[in-house]
Amino acid sequence: MVCPACGHPTKTLETRRSEGGAAVRRRRSCPGCGERFTTFERREALTVRKRGGRRQPFDRAKLLAGLVRACHKRDVDPRELEAIVAEVERQGRRDGGEIGAERIGLLCLQGLETLDRGAFLQFAGTLPEPIPADLENPRNYGASEGAVSVRSEEDAARSIPTGAKERARGDS
Numbered sequence: 342m343v344c345p346a347c348g349h350p351t352k353t354l355e356t357r358r359s360e361g362g363a364a365v366r367r368r369r370s371c372p373g374c375g376e377r378f379t380t381f382e383r384r385e386a387l388t389v390r391k392r393g394g395r396r397q398p399f400d401r402a403k404l405l406a407g408l409v410r411a412c413h414k415r416d417v418d419p420r421e422l423e424a425i426v427a428e429v430e431r432q433g434r435r436d437g438g439e440i441g442a443e444r445i446g447l448l449c450l451q452g453l454e455t456l457d458r459g460a461f462l463q464f465a466g467t468l469p470e471p472i473p474a475d476l477e478n479p480r481n482y483g484a485s486e487g488a489v490s491v492r493s494e495e496d497a498a499r500s501i502p503t504g505a506k507e508r509a510r511g512d513s
């Protein structure tokens with residue numbers, strides 16, 4: 342890195358772990374003019390490619406909040422939702438730091454589908470795209486399926502937008 346004051350190549354004086362290991366902090370010095378400054382090295386931020394082609398920073402908290410909302414009154418372990426978000430981040434980083442909004446939606450649906458059908462349908466109702474054909478029919482749920490009460494199933498169905506509700510009715 343060159344000196345911000347004079348443009349001369351700089352030397353690293355000290356390298357340290359920072360932010361609990363999430364960043365590397367470097368103290369730098371310029372042999373040309375004596376300027377000293379600090380740089381931080383962090384993992385590249387994840388970018389979301391929106392449906393219109395617009396890009397914005399990936400908002401982990403917002404995605405997690407959306408999943409939590411879909412699981413309202415459902416018997417879903419919050420750690421499972423964290424795992425879905427982590428998978429979205431993993432895929433985005435694998436694809437070079439950018440991920441499409443449709444792909445995020447699909448990954449969330451795939452994750453929810455194995456956890457809870459009601460949460461799956463609820464989340465699907467928040468997406469602009471229809472449910473992908475290969476996810477439309479319920480598959481095998483885990484052992485937790487027995488714990489979902491009929492009452493909460495009805496609650497979820499009531500709050501699902503019309504399109505998804507029709508699909509839900511077909512399932513039951």
Ligand SMILES: [Zn+2]
Nearest residue numbers: 344347371374
């Ligand atoms: Zn300098």
